[in-house]
Amino acid sequence: MRIALLTEGASSYAQRADSWCGRLIEGLPEHEFRLYLLGGGGGPAEGPVPVAELPLWGRRPKGRGPALHRRRSYQQAYRSLIRSLVIPGERESFGPALHRLAALGREDGALPAFLASGPAQRVLEQVWRSPGAETAAGQPQVRDVLVAADLLEQCLRPLSAPWYGTGPGGLGSADLCHVVGGGPAALPALVAKQLHGVPFVITEHGLHLREQYRSYRTAPYRWPVRALLIGFFRLLTEETYRQAAVLTPGSGYDRHWQERCGADPARIRVVHEGTPAVARAAAGPEPEGPVLVWAGALEPGRDPALMLHAFARIRAELPAARLRLYGEEGAPGFLAHCREIAERLGVDAVVSFEGRPEGGPAEVWAAGSLVVFSALAQRSPRLLADAMLSGRAVVATEVGVAREVVGPTGLLVPPRDPAALATACLALLGDEERRARLGLAGRLRAQERFAVEPVVTAFREIYLELVSRWPAFPAVAKAAARPFARPAEYWVAGPVTAEPVAEAV
Template identity: 75%
Template structure:
């Protein structure tokens, strides 16, 4: 079958989708034909050329940055665009009209497909006037503040960029068109789901959504540092813009979850988030993100000196400060212990703050801020116990990598930690240095327990994060979808809807070219010899 992979390549937020994961999926399912549709960053249309050779034919669309050129719509078409755009904006700002988001979205897509002037309209003064008028309607949600002219200008530009996929030249049933695909696979969510929604609406093509980092959650967590927001010194932060953009991504996520045939979150923790956003539990299946690291050999002998190794971004959310306080207690019990901190500073000044905390606690000589390691395998090999002190553990990747090293793991009981570590490691409450220190001491003092937990953790991670189960899960998902959705939703020849699985499987397995018989029932009705052939097959088996 033909599978259209839809994902983002580069943008002002963490990268998702394109790259190793898509490569492994395509290599693991060679029986299917994969085509990549890529939303790129401001560098434009050449981004697909930097992918692996397998994706040289990828189609890309510049999502962020200057809009592509094009003619403006005429007066009549401009009014049609304005009505559809107003319906979409109303769904974002008026609590009682949330249900109109999908209708407005699909109406804009249909108009864009007819004349290709959507991008020009969204960047026009007419669209800005529609946005301003609708945003200031009585009853509009202005809890974040009344929108100023500056807010309208910024928000209009951002909405234009978010809606660019609606005008992509990807819709239709010809070569390269999403309408000719058997299914779409959205990797990462967010704007990458827009083409899948349009293909679902226009052609009935089902789509799967895979999220290893939930797009909506990233927006909620990262909108304060969004690059389009001016600094407070430049006249204040336009909170109405943030509220409008979050409303857009929330509505897009809800519409995506509602229309998706199957959702495959990367963990049960992500699955709970999706359910809060309206996802149907019956259409949600957890598929862990496989990693080739499962084939990596276990770490070698432990260092002679008791060593705790910590890895992650140096930021308050990872709570390196908690690790330092816990290590001070460990150091009081085991004077020979040391702590190695691996990671890059992502919050300006946080490394200096941690160094000051270590000096105040009197453990500076035993703490090594080693920066980014050459590889994670080297980081775990240099420690006796791997420790995680985060306030929120959203992704299982780092925990799984530590477990694959064969080192015993201690982690705060947050996010996916309990789901990933399970009974093969020690879990402690967050923000509790006494409990964290106690768990570390318990493992540092018991070599046999460390070895037992390390081996159990490695086997658990190998079972859950191997690539083969992931490939098998998506093979089943794809086959299930094509068995439920007809290959040609618009109808078959002569106006009759096709029935791909009308004939029983044994019909195709018997001797002779049964498929070409003139007396074969056209619509899968009664076959005079069908029962006899079925009985012969049963006896043969």
């Protein structure tokens, strides 16, 4: 079958064999894939599948605005969209407004120019300052209107992509769309479903909406702009979850987030993110003496301060212990702050800040007897799974995906509790046999859950299941759905040629 992969990122990375999309394409050679990338431009790189790319951020594409007799239609659709963002009682108009803007853009190609024009900015200002609009984050100023209009133009840019035809390379010719990552990458899938009835699957490894909430806390915009953009992403996420045929989060933790955002639990199927690291050999012998390794960005969310306070307690019970922290500074001045804590606790002589490892994560795990995670939030299973694949025992704070990933193969402790963390570490450092047993169990658990083959198998089943219960010719205007109207040969990738018939002599 023909599958359209929609995602954000650079073409050179998306097609690499070690990327998630690259592994999926390589694992399902029986299907025809085509990549649709929302990225920074620069032209597609050569790869195993065709690529269509649309610059998402930066200067808008060249083009003229709508004619005078069409400007009113654009303004009405844009006004409806903005009202859905700022008027609490008009949230339901978000989806129709998106599709109306997309339809206008397909007719004359003037959507990007209109969104960046003065009339669009005046519509935004009028609605944003109208009675009943949410202004809990503050009254918008003129500069807020200009910044928000520019950001919305970039977020809505996929609506004007030249991908919505039924010819070669058009989303209308695909049998299904697969959105990887969510956010603006889901806009083409929404349009393709509304226009051609093409179903879509959405895969999220780290929810796009949750990451927007985190990033906009420190974004260089005033609070009214942040609130408006967060509202846009929230409604886009809800509309995407409502329209998606299947949702495949990367963990049960993400599944709960999706359900809180309105996703139907019956359409959610957890598919763990596979990693080629499962084929990597386990770490070698432990170093001489008890060594704890900690990995992550040096920032408050990873809470290396908790690790340092726990290590001071460990050092009091086990004077030969050492601590090595791997990771780059994630917040300005935080490395110096951690050094001050180590010095104040009197452990600075046996604590080393190693920075970014040149040999990758495998070098980190091999350097210690025990791997420790002290984060306040653990949204992604990648680092935990990689540590478990090394065969080293793991101690982690019980937050986010930790219980789901580690399970009974490691020790979990409450966050912000240095005494509990120190006790767990001492229990394993003093019992070599238990440490080895948990390390082996963790490696086997990670190999079972995060291998690439189960991921490929899961999506093979999802694709076939979805196509089997979706009309072969979807219902569109003036056309009725006709299930089983396509022959079996239709779903075979590549052209089907007839066998030559020998002439009778």
